[in-house]
Amino acid sequence: MKITDQVWEFAEPLVQACGCSLWDVEYVREGGEWFLRLYLDKEGGVDIDDCEAVSRAVDPVLDEKDPIPESYRFEVCSAGLERQLKRPSDFERYLGEPVLVKLYRPRDGQKEFPGRLVRYEDGAVTIEMRGREVTFDKAEVALVRLRVEF
DSSP states (O other): OOHHHHHHHHHHHHHHHTTOEEEEEEEEEETTEEEEEEEEEOTTOOOHHHHHHHHHHHHHHHHHHOOOSSOOEEEEEEOOTTOEEOSHHHHHHTTTSEEEEEEEEEETTEEEEEEEEEEEETTEEEEEETTEEEEEOGGGEEEEEEOOOO
C-alpha cells in the first residue's frame, strides 16, 4: 500500500474528529527534503487553529505507525481556494465551476486552458471555453485546479 494511502486511512477519522475533512495526502520530495502534507477542507474555510488541531492529533499516530522510513517534514494546510482536483468525486462536486487545465505538452501552442468544468468521464476532462466545449484526454492532463474569478 502506498504511503499516502496508509496515512489517509488512519488520518481521515482523526481529521474528521477535529471538524474538518481530508482533501488530500501528499508525499513529495522538494529541494532535497521529503514532505508529508495533509490538505484539509471545512465548510466556511480552514484556519490555523484547524491545522494545529489536526497536526496535534495526527503527529503521535504517525510516530506510532511509522509508515515512512526516511526523515521527512510533516505539514498540515488548507486545500486552498485554487485546490487541485484529483478524484472523480472532486470533479463531480465542482461541475460548472471555473477551472484551469494544465497539460504536459502544448496543444495549439498553449499548455494552460481556463474554462468551466462541464464533464469528467474516465479521466477525460471537458471544459467550456469561450463558448465551445474542449475535451482533454487523461494522458495529456498534468493537473486540473479550481480557478478563482474576480
